[in-house]
Each structure stands twice: as structure tokens, then as C-alpha cells.
Amino acid sequence: xxxxxxxxxxxxxxxxxxxxxxxxxxxxxxxxxxxxxxxxxxxxxxxxxxxxxxxxxxxxxxxxxxxxxxxxxxxxxxxxxxxxxxxxxxxxxxxxxxxxxxxxxxxxxxxxxxxxxxxxxxxxxxxxxxxxxxxxxxxxxxxxxxxxxxxxxxxxxxxxxxxxxxxxxxxxxxxxxxxxxxxxxxxxxxxxxxxxxxxxxxxxxxxxxxxxxxxxxxxxxxxxxxxxxxxxxxxxxxxxxxxxxxxxxxxxxxxxxxxxxxxxxxxxxxxxxxxxxxxxxxxxxxxxxxxxxxxxxxxxxxxxxxxxxxxxxxxxxxxxxxxxxxxxxxxxxxxxxxxxxxxxxxxxxxxxxxxxxxxxxxxxxxxxxxxxxxxxxxxxxxxxxxxxxxxxxxxxxxxxxxxxxxxxxxxxxxxxxxxxxxxxxxxxxxxxxxxxxxxxxxxxxxxxxxxxxxxxx
Amino acid sequence: xxxxxxxxxxxxxxxxxxxxxxxxxxxxxxxxxxxxxxxxxxxxxxxxxxxxxxxxxxxxxxxxxxxxxxxxxxxxxxxxxxxxxxxxxxxxxxxxxxxxxxxxxxxxxxxxxxxxxxxxxxxxxxxxxxxxxxxxxxxxxxxxxxxxxxxxxxxxxxxxxxxxxxxxxxxxxxxxxxxxxxxxxxxxxxxxxxxxxxxxxxxxxxxxxxxxxxxxxxxxxxxxxxxxxxxxxxxxxxxxxxxxxxxxxxxxxxxxxxxxxxxxxxxxxxxxxxxxxxxxxxxxxxxxxxxxxxxxxxxxxxxxxxxxxxxxxxxxxxxxxxxxxxxxxxxxxxxxxxxxxxxxxxxxxxxxxxxxxxxxxxxxxxxxxxxxxxxxxxxxxxxxxxxxxxxxxxxxxxxxxxxxxxxxxxxxxxxxxxxxxxxxxxxxxxxxxxxxxxxxxxxxxxxxxxxxxxxxx
Numbered sequence: 086x087x088x089x090x091x092x093x094x095x096x097x098x099x100x101x102x103x104x105x106x107x108x109x110x111x112x113x114x115x116x117x118x119x120x121x122x123x124x125x126x127x128x129x130x131x132x133x134x135x136x137x138x139x140x141x142x143x144x145x146x147x148x149x150x151x152x153x154x155x156x157x158x159x160x161x162x163x164x165x166x167x168x169x170x171x172x173x174x175x176x177x178x179x180x181x182x183x184x185x186x187x188x189x190x191x192x193x194x195x196x197x198x199x200x201x202x203x204x205x206x207x208x209x210x211x212x213x214x215x216x217x218x219x220x221x222x223x224x225x226x227x228x229x230x231x232x233x234x235x236x237x238x239x240x241x242x243x244x245x246x247x248x249x250x251x252x253x254x255x256x257x258x259x260x261x262x263x264x265x266x267x268x269x270x271x272x273x274x275x276x277x278x279x280x281x282x283x284x285x286x287x288x289x290x291x292x293x294x295x296x297x298x299x300x301x302x303x304x305x306x307x308x309x310x311x312x313x314x315x316x317x318x319x320x321x322x323x324x325x326x327x328x329x330x331x332x333x334x335x336x337x338x339x340x341x342x343x344x345x346x347x348x349x350x351x352x353x354x355x356x357x358x359x360x361x362x363x364x365x366x367x368x369x370x371x372x373x374x375x376x377x378x379x380x381x382x383x384x385x386x387x388x389x390x391x392x393x394x395x396x397x398x399x400x401x402x403x404x405x406x407x408x409x410x411x412x413x414x415x416x417x418x419x420x421x422x423x424x425x426x427x428x429x430x431x432x433x434x435x436x437x438x439x440x441x442x443x444x445x446x447x448x449x450x451x452x453x454x455x456x457x458x459x460x461x462x463x464x465x466x467x468x469x470x471x472x473x474x475x476x477x478x479x480x481x482x483x484x485x486x487x488x489x490x491x492x493x494x495x496x497x498x499x500x501x502x503x504x505x506x507x508x509x510x511x512x513x514x515x516x517x518x519x520x521x522x523x524x525x526x527x528x529x530x531x532x533x534x535x536x537x538x539x540x541x542x
Numbered sequence: 543x544x545x546x547x548x549x550x551x552x553x554x555x556x557x558x559x560x561x562x563x564x565x566x567x568x569x570x571x572x573x574x575x576x577x578x579x580x581x582x583x584x585x586x587x588x589x590x591x592x593x594x595x596x597x598x599x600x601x602x603x604x605x606x607x608x609x610x611x612x613x614x615x616x617x618x619x620x621x622x623x624x625x626x627x628x629x630x631x632x633x634x635x636x637x638x639x640x641x642x643x644x645x646x647x648x649x650x651x652x653x654x655x656x657x658x659x660x661x662x663x664x665x666x667x668x669x670x671x672x673x674x675x676x677x678x679x680x681x682x683x684x685x686x687x688x689x690x691x692x693x694x695x696x697x698x699x700x701x702x703x704x705x706x707x708x709x710x711x712x713x714x715x716x717x718x719x720x721x722x723x724x725x726x727x728x729x730x731x732x733x734x735x736x737x738x739x740x741x742x743x744x745x746x747x748x749x750x751x752x753x754x755x756x757x758x759x760x761x762x763x764x765x766x767x768x769x770x771x772x773x774x775x776x777x778x779x780x781x782x783x784x785x786x787x788x789x790x791x792x793x794x795x796x797x798x799x800x801x802x803x804x805x806x807x808x809x810x811x812x813x814x815x816x817x818x819x820x821x822x823x824x825x826x827x828x829x830x831x832x833x834x835x836x837x838x839x840x841x842x843x844x845x846x847x848x849x850x851x852x853x854x855x856x857x858x859x860x861x862x863x864x865x866x867x868x869x870x871x872x873x874x875x876x877x878x879x880x881x882x883x884x885x886x887x888x889x890x891x892x893x894x895x896x897x898x899x900x901x902x903x904x905x906x907x908x909x910x911x912x913x914x915x916x917x918x919x920x921x922x923x924x925x926x927x928x929x930x931x932x933x934x935x936x937x938x939x940x941x942x943x944x945x946x947x948x949x950x951x952x953x954x955x956x957x958x959x960x961x962x963x964x965x966x967x968x969x970x971x972x973x974x975x976x977x978x979x980x981x982x983x984x985x986x987x988x989x990x991x992x993x994x995x996x997x998x999x
Contacts, residue, residue, distance in 0.1 A: 187777065187886040230726040241724050243733070244701070259973040265882040266914045267698050268951035269687040269737055270969055271958050271995055272977045276700070276733035280726055297783035320644065326754035328785075363783075366827055425722040429644035457723045494725035501728055512727055516716040519984065520729045526983035527976065538728055 088169055091149035092127045095140060095171070102130045102177075113154060113164070113172045117219070119418055120162035120503050125152060125172040132177045134250060134258055134289040141287065141532075142256035144171060150535050153283040155222030156198065159229060160421050161502030163282055167536040173287065175224055181205045182290070189295045190247060190264055195224020195288050202293075211295040214239035217498070218404050224288045229500035230280035234403065237323075237456030238330040238362065239296060241498065246279050250290035254528040264292060277523075282500055283534035285527050299330075299362035303372055304396045305387040307379050308354040312336060314382040315355045316432045319455040321382075322375045323428065329375060331360035333403060334453040334460070339410055342450055346409035347402035352385065357455070358403055359387075360396075410450040410463045417448070417465035420477045423505075424488035425459035425497030434491055435460060438484050445476040459497030486511070501538045509539075545626055548606035549584045552597060552628070559587045559634075570611060570621070570629045574676070576875055577619035577960050582609060582629040589634045591707060591715055591746040598744065598989075599713035601628060607992050610740040612679025613655065616686060617878050618959030620739055624993040630744065632681055638662045639747070646752045647704060647721055652681020652745050659750075668752040671696035674955070675861050681745045686957035687737030691860065694780075694913030695787040695819065696753060698955065703736050707747035711985040721749060734980075739957055740991035742984050756787075756819035760829055761853045762844040764836050765811040769793060771839040772812045773889045776912040778839075779832045780885065786832060786913065788817035790860060795907040796867055803866035804859035809842065814912070815860055816844075817853075867907040867920045874905070874922035877934045880962075881945035882916035882954030891948055892917060895941050902933035916954035943968070958995040966996075 096103050104110070105127045115122035126149075131137045144151050150170025157164055166172060175196035183192040186209045193202060198220045202213050215226060216233035225231075227249070232241035239245075248262030261274035278286055309315040312334075319332050335343060337353045344350055359375060361368045376387050390396045402409070411419050426434045435451065442449045446467070453460035464480055466473035485495040485508045495508040509517045521540035524531075531542035553560050561567070562584045572579035583606075588594045601608050607627025614621055623629060632653035640649040643666045650659060655677045659670050672683060673690035682688075684706070689698035696702075705719030718731035735743055766772040772791050779786060792800065794810045801807055816832060818825045833844050847853045859866070868876050883891045892908065899906045903924070910917035921937055923930035942952040942965045952965040966974045978997035981988075988999035 185884065185886065187781070188884040189781065190884075230730070232724055236724060243724075243730065253976070257972050257976075259976055260971065261973055263949055263951050263969075264884045265916075265945075265950040265954065266885070267689055267693060267700075267882055267916065267954055269880075269953045269955050269957040270951045270962065271737065271966060271974065272742075272980060273687070273700065273730075273733045273737050274973055274976060276730045277980075280728065280730050285729075297781060299783065324644070324646065324754060326756065364827060367824055370821060370823055423726075425724055427642065427645040427647075427721045428723070429642065459722075459724065488722075492720055493722040494720050494727045496726045497722065497724055498726050500726040505727065509728060512720075514717065515714050516718055516731055517728065519710070519714075519716055519731060522983045523729060523734075523980055526979045 087147060088126050088149045091144050091147035091171065094143050095129060098139070099129055104128050113174065116157050116159040116162060116164050118160050118162045118504060119420060120165055123165050123167055125166040126169050128172045128174055130174050130177045134252060137173065137252045137287055137289055138256040138258050140173065141252050141254060144532050145255050145530055148530055148532060150532055151287065152534050153224065153228065153287050155196065155225030156219070158219035158221045159225065159502060160499045161504035163229065163500060163502035163537060165503060167503060175222060178289070184209060185264070186211060188264060190292055191295055192290065192292050193223055194290060195222060197223050199223060199226065206295065210298050212298050213293060214296055215242055215245050216404070218407055223291055223293065227279050227288055227291055228282050232498040234331045234333055234454060236454060237332055238328055242279055243276060245294050246275055246291055247294050248292035249275055249278055249288055251278055251286035252289055253286050254530065254533050262292065280500070282502065282538045284524055284538045285533065301365040301368040302360065302362055302396065303368050304360045304390040304399060305372065306351065306356055306358055307387050308352045308356045308385045310354060310383060312355040312435060313432045314384070315357050316455060318357065318379045318382045318384065320428050321378045323456055325374060327371050327374050329359060329371065329456065330362040331358065332456040333358040334455040335406065336451040338413065339406060339450040339452050342409035342413040343402060343406060346412050349402065358399070406452050407463065411465065413450060414448045414465040416468065418468045420464040420466065420481060421499070422462045422464065422481055422484055423496045423499040424484055424493055425457060426488055426491045426493030428458040430491040431455065431458050431460070434487055437487060438462060438480065441480050441483055445480065446473055447476055447480065457497065458493065503537060506538065544604060545583050545606045548601050548604035548628065551600050552586060555596070556586055561585050570631065573614050573616040573619060573621050575617050575619050575961060576877060577622055580622050580624055582623040583626050585629045585631055587631050587634045591709060594630065594709045594744055594746055595713040595715050597630065598709050598711060601989050602712050602987055605987055605989060607989055608744065609991050610681065610685065610744050612653065612682030613676070615676035615678045616682065616959060617956045618961035620686065620957060620959035620994060622960060624960060632679060635746070641666060642721070643668060645721060647749055648752055649747065649749050650680055651747060652679060654680050656680060656683065663752065667755050669755050670750060671753055672699055672702050673861070675864055680748055680750065684736050684745055684748055685739050689955040691788045691790055691911060693911060694789055695785055699736055700733060702751050703732055703748055704751050705749035706732055706735050706745055708735055708743035709746055710743050711987065711990050719749065737957070739959065739995045741981055741995045742990065758822040758825040759817065759819055759853065760825050761817045761847040761856060762829065763808065763813055763815055764844050765809045765813045765842040767811060767840060769812040769892060770889045771841070772814050773912060775814065775836045775839045775841065777885050778835045780913055782831060784828050784831050786816060786828065787819040788815065789913040790815040791910040791912040792863065793908040795870065796863060796909050799866035799870040799907055800859060800863060803869050806859065815856070863909055864920065868922065870907060871905045871922040873925065875925045877921040877923065877938060878956070879919045879921065879938055879941055880953045880956040881941055881950055882914060883945055883948045883950030885915040887948040887950070888912065888915050888917070891944055894944060895919060895937070898937050898940055902937065903930055904933055904937065914954065915950065960994060963995065
């Protein structure tokens with residue numbers, strides 16, 4: 086029983102689609118996070134569910150870890166093979182299997198990326214709204230319960246995934262959910278696998294809820310003198326029931342990087358990036374309402390982005406904001422944070438953390454999915470300074486404690502992986518061990534992405 | 543080890559709050575469904591989570607079944623103690639613990655009913671939108687993943703429940719979820735317990751998402767000559783992205799009962815009941831759009847209900863439609879059905895079932911949450927006729943098969959309980975056994991509402 090035997094057994098079937106080359110293993114040794122890389126023992130490119138079921142059976146027999154891999158854009162070390170084993174690269178499972186325009190759903194393989202799906206949907210009048218920064222694979226997005234800038238209106242992968250095909254640790258293939266819009270037929274296995282980060286099963290097919298492309302879209306930016314005023318605008322707009330499609334907050338420091346990196350010249354102040362979707366009249370009404378709310382909180386006024394190419398440029402720059410933030414301190418290590426709190430506590434959570442940061446040498450720009458109460462501070466630390474690394478660890482630990490104390494969560498959308506696992510017991514208490522009970526029931530030998538998310542078996 | 547010992551041990555603590563009286567046990571022997579009643583061995587009225595944890599520990603030691611009870615309005619025999627044991631009546635756990643208006647959530651005990659919560663919310667400008675026919679308890683609604691007439695806009699209990707406190711079979715108390723709007727912190731235990739029908743844990747506290755009371759509401763009815771035209775109107779309105787708050791379909795037979803029971807005099811034709819929520823201008827725009835769509839499908843025109851008392855009367859009558867339907871054949875047994883299919887298949891599902899019914903002696907009025915693809919036909923059968931009972935069984939079995947074949951589910955909102963359990967393997971295949979694996983992991987002795995929902999331990 087060993088990883089080596091598993092690889093031998095699989096090599097016969099997969100031939101060139103299995104690699105033990107160092108360059109290939111190295112490319113699969115890390116994601117976008119700062120965790121220590123570790124190479125898998127082999128990488129396989131499966132092409133069918135049947136092949137994945139066979140891999141699972143062999144690996145389960147041999148106690149060989151399996152790490153599913155989308156495009157490697159995760160942010161908490163989710164795909165680092167911390168116990169070795171075989172990485173399943175889903176690059177060849179990249180087919181859009183069906184688009185049911187009348188029912189507004191699509192069936193895809195896990196390697197399809199979010200922008201690929203939207204390209205395929207363009208002619209249908211439909212779109213898929215979930216947009217993490219990276220052009221992530223839809224399988225990976227489901228596995229990490231990803232969201233992004235439009236979650237305030239369209240929800241997260243929790244809401245977007247209607248049904249799944251999943252290969253279990255022992256090679257059984259199951260289907261969860263249906264194409265019906267709702268069901269009360271027993272345990273919600275779909276929602277159990279969404280966010281399970283490859284630790285309960287391998288997602289081999291997804292049925293996704295789509296939305297109609299809005300008749301009208303308008304976008305604006307709106308600067309404020311004070312962060313609290315921007316957040317008050319967000320809270321009040323949401324309480325008024327304005328179905329804003331995007332309402333993102335960038336702090337003055339992030340705007341500075343944004344300007345430098347993307348060629349804008351916005352005032353370096355806390356700024357909301359807004360987008361409205363609806364009918365022409367609906368969009369006009371929504372934006373007027375939010376503009377009035379913003380004005381009542383002392384905003385410096387809406388700057389409209391009316392042309393669609395300008396709007397696309399703005400949001401593309403917003404999606405690349407992480408690189409703009411990193412450019413504020415070239416060469417620095419970026420520690421990404423991701424807490425989410427009830428929106429009434431968002432100002433407090435941010436301002437207290439800024440106080441922590443003021444006591445350090447770190448540079449820490451902020452971007453928030455403000456309508457969800459979710460914010461990311463990137464802690465930019467000198468990679469040669471042990472002191473700054475310790476400062477970053479301290480700030481992150483206090484931020485996690487603060488999020489939990491305020492009734493929130495240590496990860497709004499990035500997931501647990503390796504990075505957030507130390508905080509799970511503090512957030513969930515005994516419920517974390519219940520997650521472990523479920524893991525043991527479905528993966529008794531602990532071969533599925535071990536060392537992540539839940540307690541060890 | 544026995545039920546009798548468990549009752550003895552509990553009697554010492556609960557005194558008058560434990561009853562073995564026949565009248566009390568009889569009142570807890572059935573829900574609103576037609577299943578054979580069976581009495582629990584005792585009924586307890588707990589008042590705290592700590593008490594429920596103590597009950598669980600004792601019952602787990604003694605192998606004594608526990609059946610959580612809200613108000614007994616379930617429709618698939620969920621609360622029938624098919625293996626005896628102790629029913630936990632949550633009537634005394636009826637406190638609204640907190641309303642966080644700024645974050646738009648509320649924390650409640652499981653015995654609070656949906657209308658009670660809305661009464662408490664009236665002054666806040668917020669409301670709770672999920673409305674099954676009965677004034678059900680919120681704990682029961684979470685346990686069955688209930689929805690109702692507004693799910694097309696506001697979602698189901700899956701979407702409404704943000705966090706739970708749950709007592710496990712062994713008496714451990716866990717908290718799932720947080721008050722943050724989203725999280726990627728591990729397995730979605732909240733969604734696992736929602737819809738688990740008391741078989742995985744006992745819900746002792748719920749945090750619920752609220753919505754702003756709309757600035758404007760308008761309601762209308764709209765008759766059609768043909769059912770298919772009404773459904774085409776629904777599909778097209780949803781594809782156009784009109785965020786209609788309610789879009790319910792009643793067939794000609796149901797309208798006949800509705801008129802007789804509620805004193806209306808609507809044309810006895812397939813009829814949509816519609817409601818729009820939004821700003822005054824938004825509501826006007828939405829209703830105009832749907833009116834145009836309906837006209838293009840040959841509707842007989844919108845009948846507006848402008849006054850709020852008239853609107854409330856209309857929806858109250860809609861909520862009581864089950865009694866109106868039963869009045870079509872006084873004394874009949876009503877077999878309720880609840881399939882949900884992709885909306886593109888809704889006409890087909892209904893019309894094929896009507897053909898089945900035409901071959902029987904049954905009277906079968908229909909109401910549909912058409913925007914969700916969910917419909918209920920009540921099969922009214924002569925209780926003295928074995929032939930009609932067999933006909934009803936046949937129609938229900940074919941309807942379940944049809945829903946699955948069309949990519950749907952045998953229960954859109956009522957749940958599994960005893961009644962839908964025979965169809966679970968057909969709908970879920972191996973995934974049903976995975977539900978059983980999870981049940982065994984969390985309730986190894988099988989004391990929580992045994993004989994329901996999932997395979998036996």
C-alpha cells in the first residue's frame with residue numbers, strides 16, 4: 086500500500102496523461118497564496134468521470150492522496166499536496182455540456198472557466214454572474230464556495246450551483262440535486278459539496294443557474310472623505326432594498342495603486358465602485374436613489390461610466406486590483422485576508438484593523454465587497470524581514486479573532502485550505518468536529534485533499 | 543435500555559411538562575397528511591437548549607426515538623412517531639430573541655410561527671417572506687426546507703436560514719453559520735440541517751434573513767383559456783428577468799372551489815395570481831411587462847387588486863386554497879402531491895398527469911408555484927373506495943416517476959417524511975445512501991426521528 090504503487094497502477098492506463106516530471110510537479114506545487122510549496126508525486130489529466138472513479142478506487146486502495154486542480158488560483162493553499170499524492174488537473178474536462186436557455190441553466194465540466202462559460206452564453210441573452218478575481222475554473226469555484234463583486238445581487242456559488250456529479254473517495258459516482266429550481270427531497274448534498282474543497286468528493290460535473298443579461302447597465306464611482314461615510318452609504322442603500330448589482334469599496338491606498346497600475350487618475354480617497362442592472366428606468370431609479378443616499382453622507386458625487394467599453398475597462402481594472410495593490414510595495418510578500426462580518430460592524434472591523442496596522446511597518450491596502458460585509462486587506466511585508474512576517478501574522482490573527490467576535494467569519498469567499506484551518510475551531514467550536522465526522526463517514530481513509538479544511542481523520 | 547426507562551428518567555426533571563395522557567399523545571400522533579396515525583410514548587415541552595441536550599443524552603443512552611414537533615402542519619407524516627418514542631413539542635420555545643434591523647436578520651426560537659415573527663417585525667420596516675400555507679413554526683419550516691408563494695422572488699428556507707443552533711443525538715450543542723452574509727469557512731452545516739427533517743439534530747435556535755417591506759405592492763389575477771398559455775406567460779416573464787414576487791397558477795377546478803369557499807366569482811378558468819414588490823415606478827413597469835406578455839399569450843386581462851385589505855383577502859384565500867379544494871368533494875380523502883420540474887417541462891408534467899387522472903374517478907384540482915416549476919394536485923378520493931385509493935396511489939407513483947424523468951424532484955417543498963421516502967432511491971440513486979452514511983455518522987444509534995427521510999441505520 087503506497088503512493089508509488091498507485092502511480093505504477095495508473096501509469097499503465099494514463100500513459101502520457103500522467104507525469105512525474107519535476108517541471109510539471111513544480112507547476113502544481115502551489116497556488117496563488119504564500120504557503121510553502123510542495124510537489125505532488127504525480128499529475129494526471131483525466132478526461133472522463135469513469136477515469137476519475139478508477140483513479141479514486143486505486144488511490145483509496147493504496148492510501149494515496151488525491152488533490153483536484155482547476156487552474157491553481159486558490160488563495161489559501163488549497164491545492165498544495167501537503168501529504169504528497171496525485172494531483173488531478175481538470176484542464177481536459179473543459180466542455181460546456183448543455184445550455185438550457187428556457188430554464189436558465191447550464192451543465193459544465195469542472196475545468197471550464199467562468200469567462201469561457203460567459204463566452205459560450207453570449208448569444209443566449211444569459212450570463213453567469215459569479216466573478217472571483219481570477220478566471221477560475223467552475224469546479225474550483227464550487228469547491229471553495231467562491232463569490233466576487235456581484236454576490237450582493239446574484240449570490241455566491243452556494244446559490245449558483247443547482248446540481249453536481251461527484252466521485253466519492255471509494256470511486257462511487259453520485260448525482261446531487263436536479264434541474265428543478267427547488268427541492269425538499271432530503272439532505273442538501275449539493276450545498277454540502279459546495280465549499281468542501283475537494284475533501285469530500287471530486288466534482289466532475291456542475292449544473293449552474295444562469296441569469297438574464299440585463300437590459301440596461303450603468304456604472305459609477307463615488308469618492309468620500311471618510312471610509313465610514315462610504316460604508317454608511319452601502320448599509321443604507323441595502324436597507325432601502327436597492328438591488329444594486331455591485332457595490333465595492335476601495336480605500337485611498339488601493340486607489341493610489343489602482344491609478345498607478347491602470348492609468349486612472351481618481352482622487353485618492355475611499356471610493357465606491359457601483360453597478361446597476363435592470364430596465365433602463367429601473368437602473369435610472371436605483372442609481373438616483375444611491376446617489377441621494379451618498380450625497381446625504383457627504384459624497385463627492387457620482388462619476389458615471391456610460392460606455393460599455395469604459396465600464397468593462399473599469400471592472401477589469403477592479404478585478405486586477407490585487408496586482409495594483411502589490412505594486413504599492415514592489416517585491417513585497419502579500420498576505421491576503423478575507424473576513425466577512427455583519428454589515429453593521431463593517432466600519433468597526435476595518436477601523437480597528439487599521440489601528441493594528443498603524444503599529445506595524447506593513448503597507449495594507451483594502452478592498453471590500455461592502456454590500457456583503459466582506460473585505461480584503463492585503464498585508465504587504467518585506468520578505469527579508471522576520472519582524473514584518475511576525476507583524477503580519479499578528480495582524481491576521483487579531484483580524485480573525487475580531488471577525489468572530491463581531492459575529493462574522495474568518496473567510497467570506499476564499500475558503501479554508503491550509504491558511505485558515507488554524508482558525509476553524511475558534512469559529513465553529515464543536516461544529517468543526519462535526520465536519521470531521523462527516524469527512525470520516527465519506528472518506529474513511531482520508532485520501533481526498535488531506536490536511537485541509539477539516540480535522541484530520 | 544428502553545423507551546420506558548427514558549421516560550422515567552425524564553419525568554423526574556420535567557414533571558407536568560411531560561405527559562403520557564392519551565389525549566395528548568393522540569394530538570401528537572399525526573400531522574396534516576393522510577398517513578396512519580401512531581402515538582408517541584410521551585410528549586415533553588422543553589424550554590431551553592440545555593433541557594433538550596439533556597433529553598438527547600438520556601434518549602441516546604436508552605435508544606429512545608425523539609420526534610421534534612412544531613405545530614404539526616407537515617404534509618408527509620414527518621412527525622408521526624413510527625417507532626414510538628418521545629415527541630418534543632416546541633410550543634414553549636417561542637421567543638423572538640433578537641431583531642438586528644441594520645443587518646436585516648432576526649434570531650428566533652424554533653416554536654415561533656411565521657406570522658408571529660412578521661407581527662414582531664411590523665414596526666421595523668422588515669418582513670420575513672417565506673409563507674407555506676399553514677402558520678407553521680419556523681423550526682419546522684427549516685426542518686422541511688419549506689417555501690411557499692414568494693419563493694420565486696425571495697427563495698426558500700434554504701436561503702432564509704443564516705445560522706442555527708442544533709442539539710445533536712448525543713447531546714452536543716453546536717452552532718452552524720454566522721450572521722455574516724456569506725462564508726467559505728468549511729462545510730455548509732446550516733444547509734445540511736435545513737431539510738434534514740429532525741433526523742440529524744434538533745433545531746433549537748434560528749438566525750433568519752429578513753427583507754425590507756416593499757415601498758409599493760400591487761396584485762392582480764389574470765385568467766386564460768388554456769393552462770399552457772398561463773405557463774408560457776410565467777416562463778417568458780421569468781426569462782425577461784421580471785422580479786415578480788408571486789406568480790401562482792390555479793386551474794379551473796381550483797377556481798371553482800376558491801369561488802365557493804371564499805365568496806369570489808372569478809371565471810372558472812386557469813388563472814394566474816400575481817404580486818409585484820418594489821418602488822412605485824418599478825411595480826408599474828413590472829406589471830405592465832407581465833400584462834403585455836400575458837396578452838401576447840391570449841390572456842383575458844389583468845384584474846387589479848389595489849387596496850391592501852383586498853390584496854390581503856385574496857392571498858389569505860389563496861393560502862387556504864387546500865380547504866377550498868377539499869370542499870369540491872366533501873368528505874373525500876385528500877392526497878397532496880408536490881413535484882417540481884424545470885419550468886420548461888411544467889406544462890408537459892401537468893397535462894400528462896391530467897390524462898392519468900381522466901382515467902380515474904378522482905377529482906384533482908391543481909395549484910402551482912408556477913415560477914418555480916412546483917405544483918400541487920390534490921387527489922380527492924372517496925375514503926370508502928379501495929379502488930379510488932389504488933387509483934390515487936397509481937397517479938402519485940406515475941407523477942413521481944414523471945417528475946424524475948423530466949429532470950425534477952418528487953418534492954418541491956413539503957419534504958420526504960414517510961410519504962416520499964419510497965421515491966428517494968429512484969430520485970437520488972446512490973446519493974440516497976450517502977445521506978444514510980451522514981445520518982449514521984451524526985446519529986449512530988438512530989434515535990432522531992427514525993424511519994424518515996433517509997435509509998435506516
